[in-house]
Amino acid sequence: MSEAMDRIVAIRKVAAVNRWLGIWKWRNEDKDWHIMKRIYPFVLHLPLTFTYAALMWIEVFRSEDVAQAGNVLYMALTILVMLIKILNIWYRRQEAAQFIDELDRHEMYKLLRSDEIVFWQREQKTFQRIFYTYIGGTSVVGLTGYLSVLYQDTYELPFSYYVPFEWQNPQRYFYAWSYNVLAMTLSCLSNCLLDTMGCYFMFHIGLLYRLLNRRLLALRETSEVKAIPELRHIFQLHRRLRTLTKQCEILVSPYVVSQFVLSALIICFSFYRLVQMGKSNPGVFATTLQFVGVMIVQIFLPCYYGNELTFSAHQLTNSVFNTNWLEYSVATRKILNCYMEFLKRPVKLRAGMFFEIGLPIFMKTINNAYSFLALLINLSK
Known part of the structure; x- marks a missing residue:
């Protein structure tokens, strides 16, 4: 049953979609269609996301006042963070693919009991529900923006950017609007x-730390003879988890820094x-308000999963103390004492x-946003 279970079921479909979006490594990339698979991300993103970002910043620099620049700057900064994420995953594409492949296939992370399998499946489904809701909410922001401008009396783009031709007329507005929709949809999904x-990288490692806690607590009613092999496996798994945590930090650090800055x-x-x-x-107001809500969720989620990983790792000390260590031999108790150190x-x-x-960094980011807003309002007056 453990072998048949998909250990990364929560992001299996997401990884497949990411390959078609050009932000994840293809399987067997060095075999069939290897040249197309390697140039596909650039063919897709250079004319859309990168060009779109450049046009947004041109519009920012062409703005005549703070109010006009602000209409573009909030989205231009969002697209800039997205580009940093794409460049980061392109640069570390091999490491990211190997990281997920190890979590998926390595024997060390195999689930041993039926209760562990039930626990794992429940947590994976919870992660799926959270992020499918997040992805759906992000899609609603885009759809609201795309459709709301069509019901206005004046010609206006869903998300402002510099258009190198006269577009405020019935003949050419559709071209500017269509490029806006294509580029923003790709950027939004990416x-x-x-x-x-x-977030899944952090969630999965945190889940493995919670699994260690469960296995340690299960030793409360286990004799020393049976506990020693289990403890040996726990120590090995924990050592590997420390290495995985460092790898996860390398993978997520650049985009988290840019996101929070x-x-x-x-x-x-x-x-x-x-x-x-x-x-x-009303249409643009509703779109911007929804965007703010999604942005707050976007910065909260990595904070939450990073916090859960740290908390689960710290709980190991209590779990070791709650084992049946008082009835173990002196040698085993010394080993447990060294482990707790x-x-x-x-x-x-x-x-x-x-x-x-x-x-804590989530709360600090929200406080900084409020401080910047108060300063900006005072400067505009």
Whole structure:
């Protein structure tokens, strides 16, 4: 039953979609159609996401005042973060694929009992529900933006960018609108699916730490003879998990740094746009408001899963103490004591050398966004 179960079922479909979006390594990339598979990401993203980002920044620099720049800047910064995520996954494509492949196939992470399988399946389904809701919410923001401008009296693009021709007329508006929809849809999907993969890395390792806790607690009613082989396996698995945690930090660190450094500005300019707009344009107002909600969720999710990973790793000390160690021999108790000393070394995910990935940085980002907004409103007056 354990062999038949898919251990990464929560992101199996996401990884398949990511391959078609050009942000994940293809299987057997060095065999059939290997040249097409290697150039496909560039053919897809260069004319859409990268060009679209450049046109947005041209529009920012052409703006005549802060209000006009703010209408574009909140999305230009979001697309910039997305480009950093894409470049990061392209650069580390081999390491990311090997990381997921190890979690999926390595014998060390095999589930041993039926209760572990039930636990694993339940947690994977919970992750799926959370991120399918997040992806759906992100899609709703795009659809609201695409459709709301079609019911306005004036010609307006869903998300502003520099258009190198006159587009505010019935003949050419469709071309500008269509490119906007294609580029934004690809950018939107790439952004939220890369978030899903990054959070899954942290979620899966945190889940393995929770599995270690369950196995340690299961030793409470186990004799020393049966406990020693189990403890040996737990020690080996824990040592490997420490290595995986470092690998995970390398994979997610660049995009988490960029996300949190720029998220405060993105939320600030989004709220500033809402304040300047009021309710004069209900469609654009609703789109921007939904965008702010999705952005807050986007920065909360990696904080939550990073915090859960750290908490689950720290719980190992209590789990060791709750084993049946009082009835073990002196030699075994010394080994457990050494293991508890080893557990005093904290397990933390860091985003670069700047901060730890956890709930405190989420609150700090929201506070920074509010401070920037207050400063921007005062400067505009």
